Amino acid sequence: MIRIRRFYTVFEDLALIGGPRLNLLSTVFGILALIGMLVTPWMALVGAGVEQQMGIVQKIMYYHVPSAFMMYLGFFVCFVFSILYLWKRNKQYDIWASSSAEVGLLFCVLVLLSGPLWAKPIWNAWWVWDPQLTLVFVLFLIFVAYAMLKSYSEESIQSAKFRAVLGIIGFLDAPLIHYSVKLWRTHHPAVVRGDSSGLPPDMETALLACTLTWLALFCAILFRRVSVEMARDELDYLKAEIQDRKAILGQMAT
């Protein structure tokens, strides 16, 4: 119980960070990601060996797999903040949940774009309705619905509650994707399952470096996205303030 409390207080503390500090953090992580982006292509293309059966196309894995990790992370952050929002009804939690859902969706798109580019030469098909691929597509559709709910519904407590429920339900699909390789027969290769990745050291190092770069990129994008959402919240507040003043002035004039 104490561990759970410690766990969610980390997220509560994260939600307390203000806009200017978020922008600073975003810049720091952005610089780290940029350094990683300059180094990791060399590590993946030159440093890591060429896989014997798949050849050079296997190198797509160095960006496809970290994108999948960041997709999970984005939806997990959304899941935790959605629970916190339903529990404590703090607007900040909704801002963090919706921002992380959007960032998770970005990485989900990267997974869905890079996957078929690997599948075509290996499986001779852009897409197969394999359990793991289908579940990723379902996850994508759930979070597209989440993004549409955010964009097209009026900002209200009711809409935020719906989104929080959708964020929780959506994330429940993520463990199914990960374990679908064990649960069902699937075409998708199992790259990282359990304690060992099963990769040679050069490939493992390149994959780790790419994952860390993607993590820095994830943090940079998420912090910037939250800061934008906070600014939008301030904009809504100012608009409401102007409306109130206009109403008061109208009453005074009559």
Add this chain to the structure above:
Amino acid sequence: MQFLEYMAAAYAVIWAAVLAYFLVLGKKEKKIWEEIHDLRSKLSEGENAPRPDA
């Protein structure tokens, strides 16, 4: 090298998507801050303006 075009396409698509997202986000942020500055100046002008009942 076999299948080089698929690998190049995957890398290009990933970088292009990340870059496009950053550009859209930057544009959105700029528009919001312009609106905020506009509304803030309107509010401060309103505070300095004479009251209708004065």
